Amino acid sequence: MMNKEPEIRVALLQHYNEASLVLNGDYLLPGGRVIKGRHYVYADQDNVLLVDASENEIARGGEIILSAAVDSCFTLTDVKIGIDFHWQRTQEQTFRGNIMLLADDSLSFRLLNEIPLEDYLASVISSEMSAEAPLEFLKAQAIVARSWLAAMLKKKTLPRQASGIRNEDEFLVWQDVNDHEGFDVCADDHCQRYQGITRIISDNVQEAIHQTRGHFLVYDNDICDARYHKSCGGQTDIYSTAWEDRNYDYLNNISDDLRQHSAVRSEGDAERWLAGRPGAYCNTTDGELLKKILPAFDQETPDFYRWQVAYEREEIEEIIGKKSGIDFGELKDLVPLERGPSGRIFRLKIEGSKKTMIVGKELEIRRWLSPSHLLSSAFIVEKIKESDNTVKSFILKGGGWGHGVGLCQIGAAVMASKGFKAEEILAHYFTGAQIKKIY
Numbered sequence: 001m002m003n004k005e006p007e008i009r010v011a012l013l014q015h016y017n018e019a020s021l022v023l024n025g026d027y028l029l030p031g032g033r034v035i036k037g038r039h040y041v042y043a044d045q046d047n048v049l050l051v052d053a054s055e056n057e058i059a060r061g062g063e064i065i066l067s068a069a070v071d072s073c074f075t076l077t078d079v080k081i082g083i084d085f086h087w088q089r090t091q092e093q094t095f096r097g098n099i100m101l102l103a104d105d106s107l108s109f110r111l112l113n114e115i116p117l118e119d120y121l122a123s124v125i126s127s128e129m130s131a132e133a134p135l136e137f138l139k140a141q142a143i144v145a146r147s148w149l150a151a152m153l154k155k156k157t158l159p160r161q162a163s164g165i166r167n168e169d170e171f172l173v174w175q176d177v178n179d180h181e182g183f184d185v186c187a188d189d190h191c192q193r194y195q196g197i198t199r200i201i202s203d204n205v206q207e208a209i210h211q212t213r214g215h216f217l218v219y220d221n222d223i224c225d226a227r228y229h230k231s232c233g234g235q236t237d238i239y240s241t242a243w244e245d246r247n248y249d250y251l252n253n254i255s256d257d258l259r260q261h262s263a264v265r266s267e268g269d270a271e272r273w274l275a276g277r278p279g280a281y282c283n284t285t286d287g288e289l290l291k292k293i294l295p296a297f298d299q300e301t302p303d304f305y306r307w308q309v310a311y312e313r314e315e316i317e318e319i320i321g322k323k324s325g326i327d328f329g330e331l332k333d334l335v336p337l338e339r340g341p342s343g344r345i346f347r348l349k350i351e352g353s354k355k356t357m358i359v360g361k362e363l364e365i366r367r368w369l370s371p372s373h374l375l376s377s378a379f380i381v382e383k384i385k386e387s388d389n390t391v392k393s394f395i396l397k398g399g400g401w402g403h404g405v406g407l408c409q410i411g412a413a414v415m416a417s418k419g420f421k422a423e424e425i426l427a428h429y430f431t432g433a434q435i436k437k438i439y
Contacts, residue, residue, distance in 0.1 A: 002150060004439050005117050005214070009183040010194055012076060012095065013111040015104060017043045021111075025072025027099070029059060035066075041101055041109065048101040048109045066099040073197060074099060076111070093196035095123075102182065112183050120194065121145055122209050127193035128228075129409055131202040133293040137416035138208035140425040143435060144407050145192055147217040147226040152191075153184060154223070161244065164361075171324070172347065172360040174243045212422075214439040217430055219250045224433050228407035231282040231304045232256050232342060233378055233400025234273070235263065236429065241340035242362050242403040250433040253341035256280040256411040263341035270336070270343045271380050274399045277306055281411035281418075282400075293413035304401040304410070307375055313391050316369070320350065323368045324359070328352025334369075334381045334394060342404045343378040362403055369396065376400040406430065 013019055019041045026034050038053040050059045068074075075094045097115030104110055125131075125141045133141075164173030180186060187194040217224040225248060227239070239251045255261040257280045264270050277283060283305045284290065290299060311319070317331045330353040337358065338347040346361040350368075359368055362377040379398030386392045401410075407429045415425050423435060 026069035127195040134416035139422035151225040229402025232408040237342040237404035329354030
C-alpha cells in the first residue's frame with residue numbers, strides 16, 4: 001500500500017502525427033534551454049520533432065521531456081474527448097505539470113503529462129461531473145477516483161492476464177489495465193476523464209481535494225478497486241458483468257434508494273424492471289439540479305434513467321457488421337443469455353442467416369449495437385415483424401448509463417443534494433468498505 005503521493009503519467013494525445021502546443025510560462029529542456037510560447041510537434045521518421053512558431057527546430061528524438069517551472073502550464077488545441085461515444089468532440093485544454101513527447105513509430109507520437117496524483121484528481125473530479133456539484137459529492141468522487149487509480153497502478157505491476165475469450169463462436173472481452181503500455185492512465189472515458197485546469201472552476205473542487213487528501217476506500221487492508229459510472233438505472237451491478245470473472249464484496253448489487261429492489265434474475269424480471277421507473281436517487285428529471293451536477297455535454301443526454309433506441313433491421317445489420325467485422329447476413333434475433341442483477345446483459349447471442357455468435361461483456365455489447373455506444377447493456381429486445389414473419393425492426397428498451405458497477409454518480413450527487421455526507425454516500429455504494437488516510 002502506497003505511503004506517499006505518487007507522480008503519474010497521463011496520456012493526453014495518442015497516435016497523433018502533429019499537434020499545436022502553447023507553453024504558458026517557462027519549460028526546461030534537458031540541456032538547460034528554457035522555452036515558452038507556441039510550438040508544434042510532429043512525428044518524423046521514428047522521432048518526435050519539436051519546432052517553434054517560426055518552424056525552427058528546437059528538439060528531436062525518440063523522447064523529449066519538458067520540465068515545467070513553478071506556475072507554468074501548457075495548452076493543447078483540438079483534444080479529442082469522449083472518443084467513439086455519442087458525446088465525442090474536440091476541446092482546447094490547459095494542464096499543469098511536465099510534458100513527455102514519445103515517438104510511437106514513424107507515423108505518430110504520444111504526449112504524456114507527468115503530474116502529482118492530487119493535482120491530477122482536481123481535474124478528474126471536475127471533468128467527470130460539474131465543478132459546481134455539491135461539496136459532499138465531490139469529496140466522495142475524489143476518494144473513489146483516488147482509490148481506483150491506486151488499485152489500477154497496483155494491478156499494472158502484476159503479470160498480464162488474458163482479457164477475454166475470442167473464438168469462432170464467442171467474443172467475450174473486457175478492457176484490461178495493462179492495455180496501456182508506457183503510461184499509467186489515458187485522459188478519456190476509458191480510464192477517467194481528465195480535461196485539465198480549465199475544468200476547475202469552483203472552490204468546492206479545491207476544498208474536496210484538500211479535505212480528502214490521501215484518503216482511500218479500503219477493504220480487508222487493501223485499497224478498493226472502486227469503480228463508478230453515470231447512472232445505475234435503479235440498482236448497481238457486480239464486477240464480473242463488466243470485467244474478469246471475479247467479484248468483490250464491496251462491489252455488491254445494491255438499490256440506488258433506501259428501499260430495496262429485487263435483483264433481476266430472469267428475462268421476465270428484466271422486462272418488468274426496465275418497463276417501469278422505480279424510485280432511485282438517479283431517477284431524477286430535475287433540470288436545475290442536473291445543470292449543477294453534470295458537465296455541459298452530459299446534459300445533452302436527458303433520457304438516461306430509461307431510454308429507447310429503434311433500428312430498422314438493415315440499419316442494425318450494417319452497424320453490427322461494421323463494429324464486429326463479421327457478416328451475420330440477415331439478422332434474425334438478439335437473445336440475452338446472461339444478465340447481471342441490475343439487468344445489464346453480459347452475454348448476448350446474435351443470430352443471423354450466415355452466422356450466429358455470442359458477444360460480451362457489457363461494453364462490447366454496447367459497442368456492437370450502436371454507431372457510438374449504447375448508454376448501457378441493460379435493455380430488453382422487441383422485434384417488429386413483417387407479414388411474412390421476417391424481422392422489420394428492433395427496438396431496444398433500456399435503463400441506466402454506463403457499466404453500473406460501484407458509485408452511481410448522478411445518484412451520489414442527488415444524495416449529496418439531500419444532505420448526505422460523503423461518508424454516508426460511500427457506505428451506501430461500497431458495502432463494508434472503510435475510509436482510511438494513507439498519506
